[in-house]
Amino acid sequence: MTLRLRSLGWIWSLAAFAAGLLSAGMWFASAQAWDKYLTRSFVAGFAVYEELRTGIAPATGVRITPLSPDAAALAEAGMFEQIPGISGRGFVTNLSILTDSSAPLNGRVLTLAVMSDRLVYPISGIVSGIDQTGPEKMGNLTRLLATYCSEPILIAQYGRGPWQQVDGTDIWGCKAAPTDLRLPAILAAIVAMAVILTSIGNVSDTFTRFSQALRDRRRRGGPESYDADGPEELRDIVSAVNAHLDDERAQLEKRAIVLSGVSHDLGTPATRVRLRAALIRDDELREKLEADVDQMTGMIESVLTYTRSELNVEAPRQISLTSLVESLVADYQDTGQPVTLLETAPVTVEGAPSVFMSRRGRGSLTETRRILVTARPVSLKRALTNLIxxxxxxxRHAEIALETDAQCATIIVEDKGADLSVEDIEALLSPFRRGSNIGSSDGFGLGLTIATTVAEQHGGTLSFEAGEQGLRALLRITR
Incomplete structure (x- = not known):
């Protein structure tokens, strides 16, 4: 089942809202539970202080018991970790709370030893709180104990009174703490965001892959029709593109069939005209008539060649562009044509800086590698032949050169002594446009048009510029 982008947008929006609502609910519920837990611990500290001062019954969940004489002696000597019944609590935090901060010399001191199984508590803020009363300091201490996950027991002495053991782990111990859902809330939000962004990215990638395949169709070839998985809008686009490709292919094939039929049908009368022309005794008239017949049949063949290049029937494959150009130049040279291939300039590389030299080293690589491209060799050779x-x-002469980088390869064809300007040669790119030497050269004005079509099929361009000795044609293709 496929959905439309509007439906997917609603789903993503609702999912993001639900995930945010769930994460926020978990966060605030956990924060509220922790506030209640810490407030309860703070209030319990008040009650413990009053019990130690007045001897009233402690708060629910707090057990205060006097130490035995032996244990009290150990506490008086500061050896709290040796007190019986406090095994496993080897971390001792000592502090003293002045009960009356306004009369430091006459006020009583609450001496405390916090026995923990995991850590020593940071009590500097509690001890240095001059503006706090004794109960507030005790409440802040129990609140601090509740902040950390531990099972602390207090050994306390109010003034010169007896040493007592205070067990309030049911209130400020680790087991009494509520479950902290703040980290799971953050993780849930991150997971939900990752899922939503992944879903959005997958839908976006379906459009990107299809557009890339359609963009590379002319250069790399493509299937007769496309199929894409994705939202309903993409399927509609793919269906419309397939219909357009079918119509375009049918029109080109119909054009090729019509031209092929015309060429075939003209073959028989052209042959009869040629035979009848051979019976004409006037040599000049016979030669003109035969030239007209040749021009007619040649024009039809040129149009067929151009249409076949538009049909793009040749499958692209990886070839060595260097070998293709070298073989083509060798063919011209074998027939005595003035065509030369310039050597490719060596690649210059720059070395890394050295600790012994301030300048970078430079070197060159000899051109022993081949320029590999994905192309249609027959079409590319035809375009290059037309340019030469x-x-x-x-x-009077054609010089061929190759330039390349990681993305493109450029075939440069430069002539010598051409009278045409760049504007003149660019005007000849249109079909059936010929230059000023129309009377002294063969051709039907489709050579540059075919070369331009081949360049576009390879993801490139055909352009012209003024060279050192004449015009320079640059056939650039994507590697």
Whole structure:
């Protein structure tokens, strides 16, 4: 079942709202429970202080028992960890609370030893609180004990009274603490956000993958039709694109069929005209008639070649662009044509800085590697042939060079002595446009048009610029 983007947007929004509401509820509920727990511990500290001062019954959950004479002697000597019945609580926190801060010399002191099984408590803030009364300091101490997960027991002496053991772990102990859901609330929010963002990213990636496949269709080829998993809108787009590709393919095929039929149908009368022209005794008239027939059939073949390049029937594959250019130049040279291939400039590399030298070293790599590209070799060779033929027609010599980087490869064809400017040659890119030497050269004005089409099929461009000796054509393709 596929959903539309509007439905997915509602689902994502509601899921984000529900996750945020759940996380916030867990956070605030846990924070409120902890506030109650700490407040209860603070109030219990007040009650413990009053019990130690007046001897009234302690608060519920607090047990205050006097120490035995032997245990009291150990407490008086400061050896709290040796008191019987407090095994496993080897961490001692000592502090004294002045009961009357306004009369430090006459006021009584509450001496305390906190026996913990895990840690020594940071009590500097409690001891240094001059503006706090004794009960407030005791309440702050028990609140501090509740903040940490431990099972502390207090050994206390009010003034010169007896030593007593205070066990309030049912109130400020670790087991009495509420479950802290704040960290799970944060984790739940993070997980929900990750799930929602992943879902959004997956939907976005379906559009990105389809657009990339459609963009690379001309260069890498593609299937007859596309199929994509994703929201309903993407499926509608894919269906419309498939219909458009079918219509475009049908039109091109129909055009090729019509041109092929015309070429075939013209073959028989052209042959008859050629045979009848051979019977003409006037040599000049016969040659003109045969030239007209050749021009007619050649024009049809050129249009067929252009249409086949538009049909893009050749499958792309990985080839060595260096080998293709070298073989094509060698073919021209074998027939005595003035075509040369310039050597590729060596690649210059810059070394890393050294601790012994302030300058970076430089070096060059010899060109022993091949330029590999994904291309249609027949179409690319046809386009390059058209550019070389144009250079030979409008100039006297053709020089071929190769340039490359990580993304593109450029084939440069430069002629010598061409009278055309860059604007003139760019005007010849349109179909059936020919130069000023129309009377002295063959062709039908489709060579540059075919070269431009081939460049676009390879994800590149065909452009021109003024060179040192003539015009320079740059056929750039994506590697």
């Amino acid at each position: 033929d144009n250079a030979l027609k409008y100039g």
